[in-house]
Amino acid sequence: MTSPSHSKPAETMSAAVYRRFGPPEVVHVERVVKPSPRPDELLIRVRASTVSIADHRARSRRVPRGLQLLAAAGLGFVRPRHRILGMDAAGVVESVGADVTRFRPGADVLAMLGGAFGGHGEYVCVKQDAAVARKPANLTFDDAVTLVFGGMTARGFLKQARLQSGTSVLVNGASGAVGTAAVQLAKLAGAHVTAVCSGANADLVTSLGADRVIDYTTTDFAAVGQTWDVIVDCVGNAGFRRAGDLVNPGGALLLVVTDLSGLVRARRDSRRSGKTVTANVGPNPPEDLAFLVDLAESGSFRPVVDRAFDLAQIVDAHRYVDGGHKRGNVVLRVSAGADA
Numbered sequence: 352m353t354s355p356s357h358s359k360p361a362e363t364m365s366a367a368v369y370r371r372f373g374p375p376e377v378v379h380v381e382r383v384v385k386p387s388p389r390p391d392e393l394l395i396r397v398r399a400s401t402v403s404i405a406d407h408r409a410r411s412r413r414v415p416r417g418l419q420l421l422a423a424a425g426l427g428f429v430r431p432r433h434r435i436l437g438m439d440a441a442g443v444v445e446s447v448g449a450d451v452t453r454f455r456p457g458a459d460v461l462a463m464l465g466g467a468f469g470g471h472g473e474y475v476c477v478k479q480d481a482a483v484a485r486k487p488a489n490l491t492f493d494d495a496v497t498l499v500f501g502g503m504t505a506r507g508f509l510k511q512a513r514l515q516s517g518t519s520v521l522v523n524g525a526s527g528a529v530g531t532a533a534v535q536l537a538k539l540a541g542a543h544v545t546a547v548c549s550g551a552n553a554d555l556v557t558s559l560g561a562d563r564v565i566d567y568t569t570t571d572f573a574a575v576g577q578t579w580d581v582i583v584d585c586v587g588n589a590g591f592r593r594a595g596d597l598v599n600p601g602g603a604l605l606l607v608v609t610d611l612s613g614l615v616r617a618r619r620d621s622r623r624s625g626k627t628v629t630a631n632v633g634p635n636p637p638e639d640l641a642f643l644v645d646l647a648e649s650g651s652f653r654p655v656v657d658r659a660f661d662l663a664q665i666v667d668a669h670r671y672v673d674g675g676h677k678r679g680n681v682v683l684r685v686s687a688g689a690d691a
């Protein structure tokens with residue numbers, strides 16, 4: 352006879368889960384086991400996350416040419432390695448592990464979860480020394496979470512270029528999550544910013560600080576007869592072959608997205624041209640998130656929210672992001688607060 356088990360049933364939470372790669376419909380909300388923090392982790396009750404292009408890529412496995420194997424190593428070969436998507440989170444610290452000193456329960460925080468994902472569940476654990484920062488006091492959770500994915504990416508790349516007053520910067524794909532952040536950060540550093548986006552987003556990028564707008568639907572930025580100190584490619588069509596000569600001597604080509612060939616050749620292109628050519632965002636340190644929080648709190652960095660979806664609308668959110676035309680960020684409201 353087996354003895355009755357007296358162990359407590361595992362606590363559960365709601366989360367958007369996917370168990371196979373495919374279209375938006377592979378994602379659904381279900382109850383899963385609530386995570387519990389290790390000694391060096393905090394457990395965050397997630398109020399908001401974003402549905403980003405990274406979630407689209409991880410779910411659909413649509414990645415730039417040649418990167419399928421590399422992507423599969425991180426995302427899973429046959430089945431998703433991380434069943435809960437969401438690279439970022441804004442929420443409240445629920446509890447902390449025994450070794451955590453930086454945060455206390457009850458603190459409002461932002462976190463970059465990166466390739467570990469997990470933001471599309473009601474609770475997520477993150478190491479205290481990861482990119483976690485206090486939430487800007489002046490922003491809602493919905494707005495604040497938009498600082499993380501696009502902001503950290505833009506900051507990570509732009510730090511690798513020497514930006515100062517008068518530096519000319521072209522942001523290709525200026526109306527997306529990364530582009531809207533890059534326009535703002537470059538402008539704040541004193542740059543003269545050219546934004547490449549469709550005419551419909553010209554007002555948006557101008558309001559974020561762009562000095563000049565090139566409408567990619569009517570004009571090829573590579574054919575306007577201008578060069579720039581820094582080019583930030585958030586689209587994937589401004590690699591070294593097309594855009595290398597458009598970068599001034601000693602300048603930088605920041606490949607936020609590129610294919611395998613661009614990735615492999617970046618170092619060589621850099622060495623041969625004497626320009627910084629990089630496809631590497633860098634380490635995502637907590638200081639970068641704190642930097643963005645300070646900017647947002649002082650009103651110098653503006654969250655750009657296209658629209659917000661509730662967790663129950665996760666399939667619609669994925670469908671929208673799949674369209675490839677979101678403006679800034681798509682917010683996912685994961686759980687309501689005690690105040691709601």
Ligand SMILES: NC(=O)c1ccc[n+]([C@@H]2O[C@H](COP(=O)([O-])OP(=O)(O)OC[C@H]3O[C@@H](n4cnc5c(N)ncnc54)[C@H](OP(=O)(O)O)[C@@H]3O)[C@@H](O)[C@H]2O)c1
Nearest residue numbers: 404504524526527528529530549567585607608632676677
């Ligand atoms: N390396 C990294 O660590 C890292 C991190 C984050 C993201 N990424 C990559 O960076 C890229 C951008 O990410 P994101 O989050 O900014 O994407 P996103 O928000 O999904 O970008 C959507 C925007 O791209 C614009 N767009 C589409 N085609 C364009 C074109 N040909 N020229 C100019 N703009 C165009 C769209 O504007 P319209 O509606 O006007 O077309 C839309 O506003 C993605 O490929 C992503 O995978 C890389």
